[in-house]
Amino acid sequence: xxxxxxxxxxxxxxxxxxxxxxxxxxxxxxxxxxxxxxxxxxxxxxxxxxxxxxxxxxxxxxxxxxxxxxxxxxxxxxxxxxxxxxxxxxxxxxxxxxxxxxxxxxxxxxxxxxxxxxxxxxxxxxxxxxxxxxxxxxxxxxxxxxxxxxxxxxx
Numbered sequence: 001x002x003x004x005x006x007x008x009x010x011x012x013x014x015x016x017x018x019x020x021x022x023x024x025x026x027x028x029x030x031x032x033x034x035x036x037x038x039x040x041x042x043x044x045x046x047x048x049x050x051x052x053x054x055x056x057x058x059x060x061x062x063x064x065x066x067x068x069x070x071x072x073x074x075x076x077x078x079x080x081x082x083x084x085x086x087x088x089x090x091x092x093x094x095x096x097x098x099x100x101x102x103x104x105x106x107x108x109x110x111x112x113x114x115x116x117x118x119x120x121x122x123x124x125x126x127x128x129x130x131x132x133x134x135x136x137x138x139x140x141x142x143x144x145x146x147x148x149x150x151x152x153x154x155x
Contacts, residue, residue: 068124076108079127082134083096
């Protein structure tokens with residue numbers, strides 16, 4: 001009986017192999033399915049979410065906070081580095097570098113105890129965008145100033 005079944009499988013594979021473009025189907029044999037009703041249900045029923053105990057939740061929160069803290073520190077360092085280029089005074093005579101650093105410090109202090117990950121992410125993205133925008137504008141103004149000086153020297 002087993003030999004006949006094996007011969008049928010081989011013949012079926014040959015037929016399917018030859019006419020694969022025509023039939024374009026795959027045969028699923030019985031032994032590939034679940035063995036018990038429990039396996040069948042386990043495969044096809046949506047499982048409940050696994051609830052984490054308090055220690056695991058706190059560990060996950062710490063990891064998230066650690067990564068956002070790293071990102072926040074990176075952003076703060078980027079701000080400090082970028083403000084080095086703002087060396088001219090404002091209308092009160094205070095260097096823009098100092099004004100920008102003071103404002104950044106104040107913003108970071110206000111957001112220090114924020115716990116909502118979505119808000120934190122939004123603040124970080126907004127901060128990175130603001131730093132990049134300020135650097136781009138500064139670079140463009142410096143290019144214009146250099147061109148003006150070069151153009152003025154040739155006349």
